[in-house]
Amino acid sequence: MSHMISKSVSLLLLLFATVFTAIAVTPATEGTVLYIISPQDGDVVSNPVRVQFGLRGMGVAPAGIDKPKTGHHHLLIDVTAMPMMDKPLPSDDKHRHFGGGQTEVDLTLSPGKHTLQLVLGDMNHVPFSPPIMSEKITISVK
Numbered sequence: 001m002s003h004m005i006s007k008s009v010s011l012l013l014l015l016f017a018t019v020f021t022a023i024a025v026t027p028a029t030e031g032t033v034l035y036i037i038s039p040q041d042g043d044v045v046s047n048p049v050r051v052q053f054g055l056r057g058m059g060v061a062p063a064g065i066d067k068p069k070t071g072h073h074h075l076l077i078d079v080t081a082m083p084m085m086d087k088p089l090p091s092d093d094k095h096r097h098f099g100g101g102q103t104e105v106d107l108t109l110s111p112g113k114h115t116l117q118l119v120l121g122d123m124n125h126v127p128f129s130p131p132i133m134s135e136k137i138t139i140s141v142k
C-alpha cells in the first residue's frame with residue numbers, strides 16, 4: 001500500500017517537474033533568423049571591433065519586458081562549450097548580455113583569432129526553444 005502511495009507521489013512530482021520545465025522556456029517564433037551583420041566570418045579587423053547584431057522574424061526588447069515574439073541579444077566570445085539552453089545564460093566576459101535592447105557593441109579584443117556567436121534570450125535570459133543562434137564566425141584582430 002505505502003509502495004503504491006510513494007509511486008503516485010513520484011508520478012505527481014514528475015508531472016510538476018515537466019510542467020515547470022515547460023513554462024521555463026519560451027517557444028521560438030518559426031522562421032526567426034539571428035545573424036551577425038558585421039564583421040563577417042574571416043575578416044581581419046582592428047580594435048575597437050564594432051559587432052552589429054541582426055534579427056529577422058522577432059523583435060528586440062529589453063530584458064524583463066514580457067512582450068511576445070521579442071528577446072534580447074547575447075554575444076558569446078571565444079566560447080567553446082555551449083551553455084545550457086534551458087537555463088539563464090551565464091553573464092561574464094565571454095557571455096555578454098545586451099539587456100537594454102542594444103543591437104551593437106564595440107569590443108576590444110586581444111590580437112589574434114576570436115570567435116563570435118549570438119544567442120537570443122527571452123525576458124529571463126533563457127534561450128528560446130528551439131534555440132535561436134547565429135552562425136559562429138571567426139575573426140582575426142590585428
Ligand SMILES: [Cu+2]
Pocket residue numbers: 063072073074089097098099121124125
Ligand atoms: Cu540576457
